Amino acid sequence: MSGTFRAAALSLCATLFWGLAAQADVTLNSARVGAADVAALAKFYETAFGMQEVQRIQMPASLEVMLNFGATVAAAKANPAAQIVILHRAADDHADPMAHLIFNVTDMDAMVAAITAAGGTMERKPFVFGTTGITIGLALDPAGNHIEMLQQPRH
Secondary structure, three states: OOHHHHHHHHHHHHHHHHHHHHOOOOOOOEEEEEEOOHHHHHHHHHHHHOEEEEEEEEEOOEEEEEEEEOOOHHHHHHOOOOEEEEEEOOOOOOOOOOOOEEEEEOOHHHHHHHHHHOOOEEEEEEEEOOOOOOEEEEEEOOOOOEEEEEEOOOO
């Protein structure tokens, strides 16, 4: 089994588990990624995914930016959904094979175009996972963080 396929299968299992865990009052609070240039990576997620900055914490030696979905900053701040947190790290690292962010999307082709236009790259052309009908796309943001996108089957 290839590393990419294994990561996709693990992600799918985790997604199914999170659905069960939500019944036990467990939800995703946020997902954290790292970047040498936090502000530039925040701009990528704003541009590619339409997110808004909802909080910024400047510490003496580092910066942390929180993003969420919303048409305006106020709407994003009011959104109870999980956030993306970007924390400073010393260098951009492409070595980690585990997908860090998983997005549900309704138009994979449009999302692939938005990611590449904003400076990200596709790790693998989107593919249908087994017989599930779910299309999976695997990408890298400009700092090397892994992004997985899931498009549910169209009925």
